[in-house]
């Protein structure tokens with residue numbers, strides 16, 4: 001069982017997680033919200049074609065689901081692995097990352113707390129076994145993405161400190177609140193010096209390929225790792241094109257955010 005979490009919410013959300021008191025904040029982010037829903041949807045279709053069960057945390061690109069709710073969906077699905085799928089239009093394509101729930105090692109060789117919030121709200125991810133699993137999976141996914149994207153993908157630790165109103169700390173809220181191994185993915189997507197320029201379909205395909213390969217290597221089926229290129233892998237390009245233009249001349253995104261090669 002794989003849970004795929006497409007980045008961002010169709011409307012701005014400012015709520016509070018009842019269990020921890022942490023602020024649960026998300027917002028629409030264009031064109032990321034369209035691109036990453038399509039990548040997530042097609043990776044889900046590909047995994048299903050290869051024999052996996054998959055749940056998406058959002059049903060439509062513009063659906064609004066809070067971060068605590070996304071974590072709950074993954075926990076209740078008893079996901080073997082959850083992944084978040086993001087890209088960052090403020091960062092160039094040299095920026096490629098996976099983030100796990102264990103974090104980077106300190107100079108003394110130990111690991112520090114992975115957390116969000118301050119004072120009484122400070123909440124620590126305290127599941128050492130899941131943290132180790134997620135780190136192993138983050139490395140596998142980073143290697144697979146490096147192969148398909150043709151750029152080095154690093155396993156990193158996030159920082160939300162000094163970014164109010166976000167809670168300070170070093171772990172995405174979905175990863176903190178879930179009780180499953182979770183790998184958060186980022187891909188630098190700044191093209192042509194303009195943060196609103198959509199990425200191309202080939203760029204989406206390479207990201208989707210790396211995610212699918214990485215997931216299948218990290219969490220093999222009972223019958224073993226699927227031979228590649230699998231039916232799911234081969235269907236990604238067609239799926240991604242169809243997501244943008246399901247019928248000739250009919251587009252699923254505002255024209256301003258269509259990838260290169262589609263009518264504007």
Ligand SMILES: [Zn+2]
Nearest residue numbers: 007032086087
């Ligand atoms: Zn994002």
